[in-house]
Amino acid sequence: MVHDLSGLTTARLAGILALGLLLSGCSSQHADAPAPGSTASAVPIASTIQPTAAPTSAPTVTATAAPLKLNDPSSWIIGFSGVGPMVLGADLTSTKESMTAFSQTLWDECPSRSVVTFAEAGSPSFVIADQGGDGIIQQVVVQTGESAAGSATSSARTSAGIGIGATLDQLTIAYPAITYQDAGTPIAQYARASGEGKWIHFVVLEDKVSQIIVSP
Numbered sequence: 001m002v003h004d005l006s007g008l009t010t011a012r013l014a015g016i017l018a019l020g021l022l023l024s025g026c027s028s029q030h031a032d033a034p035a036p037g038s039t040a041s042a043v044p045i046a047s048t049i050q051p052t053a054a055p056t057s058a059p060t061v062t063a064t065a066a067p068l069k070l071n072d073p074s075s076w077i078i079g080f081s082g083v084g085p086m087v088l089g090a091d092l093t094s095t096k097e098s099m100t101a102f103s104q105t106l107w108d109e110c111p112s113r114s115v116v117t118f119a120e121a122g123s124p125s126f127v128i129a130d131q132g133g134d135g136i137i138q139q140v141v142v143q144t145g146e147s148a149a150g151s152a153t154s155s156a157r158t159s160a161g162i163g164i165g166a167t168l169d170q171l172t173i174a175y176p177a178i179t180y181q182d183a184g185t186p187i188a189q190y191a192r193a194s195g196e197g198k199w200i201h202f203v204v205l206e207d208k209v210s211q212i213i214v215s216p
Contacts, residue, residue, distance in 0.1 A: 071101035073123055076156035078142065078163065080198040082214055083126065083156050086140045088198070092116070092130050095137060102126070122150030124164045131215075143211040152208075162202070166209045171202055178202075 068084055069075045076084025085098050092114055096104060102118035109115075113133040118126040127141040144164055145151045152165025160174035171190060172178060181189040181201075188204040203211035 070098060073156045074154045078156050078158045078212055080194040083140045083142055086128050088137055090137050092128060092135050092137050095128060119145060122147050123154045124151040139215040141213050164209055168204050168207050171209060
């Protein structure tokens with residue numbers, strides 16, 4: 001089925017994608033996680049848009065080296081283990097209690113698991129989920145908040161400097177071996193595998209990273 005997404009804002013579309021991603025396991029039919037080394041996407045959001053050729057110059061964006069601050073996402077690092085204080089395998093309830101600088105919304109669309117969104121004005125929003133319904137974080141999502149400019153400025157970043165608002169060229173320069181995913185939808189997605197069963201997916205909308213997903 002083809003959906004008309006032309007009338008949606010970047011923030012609204014990112015939220016819809018996160019909802020589909022995190023709640024996909026509520027139905028009896030869902031994609032299995034890719035085996036280590038596979039190039040298949042763990043989430044069904046990709047694009048028929050082909051990646052542009054990477055320029056020869058290095059990206060100017062760099063990851064911050066500041067100590068992690070619970071109220072400052074720009075001090076957080078995105079890695080295969082999670083995003084800042086949101087760590088894969090950690091207790092979801094304890095993590096929620098540490099995120100007091102953000103307003104919290106518990107999704108009730110899927111009673112078999114907990115899905116929590118954290119939001120703050122001028123910041124990206126964050127989503128954590130216990131995909132197994134056992135109270136353990138198994139997925140962390142960073143996505144564009146209400147302000148695209150504020151989200152880019154205050155975004156958590158990977159050690160190579162890639163966060164919300166990074167361009168496609170910056171992404172492909174930072175990770176030359178990144179795998180382009182094609183699932184036939186209007187949204188471009190690129191994936192990195194840790195080699196140990198963990199993945200980072202970068203969703204690119206209008207040539208900029210709008211969503212970053214860390215999951216096993």
